[in-house]
Amino acid sequence: MAITLKEVAERAGVSRSAVSRTFTDGASVSEKMRRKVEKAARDLGYSPNALASSLTTGRTKLVGLISNNFHNPIFLEVFDLFTRGLQDRGLRPLLVNLTDETDPQASVRMLRQYSVDGAVVASSTLPPGFSKAFRDAGVPVVHSFGRYSSAPQVHVVGIDNVECGRMAARTLVARGYRKIAFLGGPEGATSTQDRYSGFFSELGAHRDVKTSYSFADAYSFDAGRREMLRLLKSDPAEAYFCGDDVLSIGVLSAIADSGLRVPEDIGIIGLNDMEMARWENINLTTIHQPIRQIVTSSIELMVAMLDEPDRYPEARIFPCSIVERGTLRSLS
């Protein structure tokens, strides 16, 4: 159906190699030849078949974009940034939705069938072992929003969730809260575990602070609301560090329904600083996660790995910062 190299060659009256070379930059073609070929190509509406060429060059410019976070609005921004960033570099994202698939091998096999040049795992909940499966299969991989490890097996770009936990704890203590709780996201998520451990390691130094914790079963409004409604039934804490902004918003809604006020009766601090957090009717105090930088850096790392597949694995950690809005009582 589509026009092939051969047809262009025939029309231009040159060899197939000549046509191939005009469309390969860096190849040796005279100006005269190039013009002749380009004319023929234009007349015929030819455009080279990227897949066929990948067969010999070994590069498809396809990059697997793998995620299981299709319910958290911040991931729409993540996808936006990734797709645009990859496109700008001539790479094509092959999107893989892991929602109902947890076996890394299946994804690895699939992406190898399509000869992707690399894979980006964009998820804060998948375990490090998942991305390792790609590396073991010889597929360059970057785990964005993944767990930081001091001896990373694969490239990781993200934040230090342990430090975020500490930061939240310090902030709450500084505001004078003395009965503090951790309301985490899914218990199995690495991000939840790390924030938990940072949070409580910091609070360990404060013997006068009463602590408690629980987990929501998803990073979602409903999960947050449900869990908070449960907590409100019996002796709630003075302030909660929530696993995520969207969870926090559910929590806020539960509190509002119960007739209590934020921040007067209960303080809330979230994490992510998603767009909604600054909506005037939410106005959530939260910890900012530098999504844009994480994505940009992930793409740069991916691009670097295409030229240097055995690059020594590194972890790139970006600092987070508190964004003060209206859901914690003020310092003074």
Next chain:
Amino acid sequence: MAITLKEVAERAGVSRSAVSRTFTDGASVSEKMRRKVEKAARDLGYSPNALASSLTTGRTKLVGLISNNFHNPIFLEVFDLFTRGLQDRGLRPLLVNLTDETDPQASVRMLRQYSVDGAVVASSTLPPGFSKAFRDAGVPVVHSFGRYSSAPQVHVVGIDNVECGRMAARTLVARGYRKIAFLGGPEGATSTQDRYSGFFSELGAHRDVKTSYSFADAYSFDAGRREMLRLLKSDPAEAYFCGDDVLSIGVLSAIADSGLRVPEDIGIIGLNDMEMARWENINLTTIHQPIRQIVTSSIELMVAMLDEPDRYPEARIFPCSIVERGTLRSLS
């Protein structure tokens, strides 16, 4: 790097064709041969190269998933549904972000280079001409959330936006509002235009209703809030039909800030019924758009077209319905 057909053939001591046939269903292979080949393949960790086979079969199982809506949370759900639905049918979504690209030809060329089997345009703002460019290039295309036309040039799956406009108008009139406004999304979007025309065609029959209209410059919280703050300065209407839920939420926030109450002072009706609309702290009355059905139907249509590329174009229109929540005064 990866294991090839030839290596498996050598190890199994059979011809390359034999190996190829064991991995092609419907091909003639004896049980004995199949076992021999499968053993060799397993030992070597072979998996066939989908791209190489596409060269001869003419099918890549790649489907372009094209959108420019990377800021509206409902599209995260749309992407979720599309990726899972396509995956379930063995198709692979190649994601194309059109945010900073408006020339259809560039996308068409790119997707042809990757020999996609088809393309899904998922956007309520792209003009019909955009998807037509794919059809003209011989790429099977479905425009999801696209403009309905009685003589569609390409397959369209979506809702009747004109009827939605009418529905909103009827609802507002029935609630006794007599000073009614249209607060649309981007003026250039086909969905905005259609809702506008339906809305005012219905109101044309009511001479006693005062009308007005304006447009937000994006389907976003900020745009809605900004526009509403402007409108509130001078003689606002009694009720607004907003182009979209996320716009409505921005509008609600502006109204709350101004000290007015919803629905007592101003009524709001949105469109989409996104997840957030039913959050207890938002509780938006809106028009439900059956996203799940639209996506499922789009995928079915896409799959059908793979077998029958010249299928006669059809429009599949799904009915919308009003979801009554708390932002319009009650009927009584």
Next chain:
DNA sequence: GTTAATTTTGCAACCGGTTGCAAAAGACGG
């Protein structure tokens, strides 16, 4: 046990490109 009908297998050409190599063409110097 033969022979015919059927199934399985391998050969070789092909899909749409790329690329090493050697021949052809141009550029340069004298």
Next chain:
DNA sequence: CCGTCTTTTGCAACCGGTTGCAAAATTAAC
């Protein structure tokens, strides 16, 4: 104008598969 060096071009093999066709192997029928 000739010889040499450099650039451009075409040939042919290859990338990793598929497939029509005919030969080989089975199976069925007698």
